Amino acid sequence: MTAPVTEPLDPLALHARARDGDVKAQIALSAIFDREGRHDVALGWLQQAAAGGSLEAETALGSRLLVGRAAPFAPAQGAERIHRAAEMGGVEAAMRAAVLLLRGLGRPPSGDAALDLLLSAALKDNVDASAQLAVLANDEDLLARVDRGAPLSEDRLKRARRAIDLPAWLGPPTPAEISETPRIRIFSDFLPPLACLWIRRRADRKLDVLRVYDAEAGGVRTDGIRTSRGAGFGLLDTDVVLTLVAARMAVASGLRLETFEPANVLNYQVGQQYRPHYDYLDPAAPALAEALHRQGQRTATFLAYLNDGYAGGETAFPRLEWDFKAKAGDALLFFNVDLDGRPVERSLHAGLPPTDGEKWVLSQWIRDRAQPLI
Ligand SMILES: O=C(O)CCC(=O)C(=O)O
Ligand SMILES: [Fe+2]
Structure with missing residues (x-):
């Protein structure tokens, strides 16, 4: 056993202990180097701590390699480290590994194995x-x-x-067909009430301003077109519930989970809105060419509505003269391109402002090719 390290601590003493193989000191030292922006040195100490048997370090290292965050992008090695730490009883690792199992990363996909890992973490008081x-x-x-x-x-x-x-979660729900150009489908009662509540809760803690693609200058920027706030869920922020919801969207749309962008949860307060826009990237805009080339076209948009009790706030399709006012748990799928991948201008849509109460929606953009792990 090693004594716990309580900061602040003399860096020299910390270094000496780390060199002597004290994993707690190695982890503390690694955090210090990270704060100084020296991620390669930080990673080295994390690696030593992992080799010394720290499941915490193994999990942190695996997570960084998985998405290349302050680390080289080595997803296979990252996933392997997370699975290994989970198999050795790491609780944090179990939560991460459960998400990886749902997505078939590092191990063959298995919903049952994912839920068993979730249970194992719960049994350890997580x-x-x-x-x-x-x-x-x-x-x-x-x-x-x-x-x-x-x-x-x-x-x-x-x-x-x-x-x-699980079969109900991953079974195909029945769509109601709304339009053929663009293809629009409604799924009533797509999500159960507690899932809606959970996703709102998870997002509530991390709502931030949202950005849109800049078709003139390239890159992304904030814009008056989109005044709602939101929270994004990458591979390291997501959880089993959100990943099962994404898997359900994949089944319902017939589109592969690998092509999903990180999900966004949107929150509209009274007067906030997402003005009429297209979700596809305009192939005629030179500034978007690079993003289009790198990440592909945004083929489809899947929205799951997470609450009731607001007035206004419809999802509106002005060119179709059709507005959708959802109940909590309903979902809407629309395609932004036709079967040949060409943008459909009739897919123009808006998130209208609530006139009373707040609106919550889970917005899932789906591309035409596998997305980088982020
Ligand atoms: O909130 C809405 O109803 C629309 C959201 C939307 O257009 C989007 O997320 O792309
Ligand atoms: Fe949109």
């Missing part, structure tokens, strides 16, 4: 894991217990795990 089990089982009573900090018996958590109906 509150987030217990809450997600409750959400996926649509078990309000269990979620209330988790929220109160009430004790959770092993039996109660195992029951929730068994109650999760």
Whole structure:
């Protein structure tokens, strides 16, 4: 056993302990180098700590390599390290590995194995894991217990795990066809109420201003066209619930999960809106050529509506003279391009401003090719 390191600590002493193989000191030193922007040195110490048996370091290292965040982009190695740490009993690693399993990264895809890992984390008192089990089982009573900090018996958590109906989550929902040009489909009751609540909660903590592509200057920028706030969920921010929702969208749309961008949760307060726009990247705009070449076209948009109780806030298609006012849990899928991949101008749409209350929506943009892991 090594003594815990409490900062501030003399850097020289810390360094000496790290060199002696003290993994806690190695992790602390790694954090210091990260703060100084010396990520390569930080990574070296993290690597040593991982080699010394720290599951925390193995998980952190794996996560960084997975998406190339302050580290080389080495997704296969990153995924392998996360899976290994999970198999050795790491709780953080189990939560990450569960997401990877749902996406078939580093191991063959398995929803059941993912849920078993979530259960293992819950059984080790991980509150987030217990809450997600409750959400996926649509078990309000269990979620209330988790929220109160009430004790959770092993039996109660195992029951929730068994109650999760994976075939229902991943079975194809029935669409209602709205339009052929563009192709538009509605899925009523696409998400259960607790999933809607969970996604709103997760996003609430990290809402920020949103950006749009700049068709003149290239890159992205903030713009009055989009005044709602939002939160993005990359591979390191997402969780089992959000990933299962994405998997359900993949089944419903017939489009591959690898082609999904990181999901965005949008929040519109009274008066906030997303003015009429296209989700496709205009192939005629030279400033977008590079983004189009690198990441491909935005083929489709999948919106899942997360709450009721607001006035206004429809998703409007002005060229179709059609507005969609959803109930909580409903979803809308529309294609921004035709079957040959050509932009469809009739897909012009807007998120109208709520006139009373706030609107929450999960917005999933889908491309025509696999997306980089970010
Ligand atoms: O909020 C809405 O109804 C529309 C959102 C939207 O257009 C988008 O996310 O691309
Ligand atoms: Fe849009």
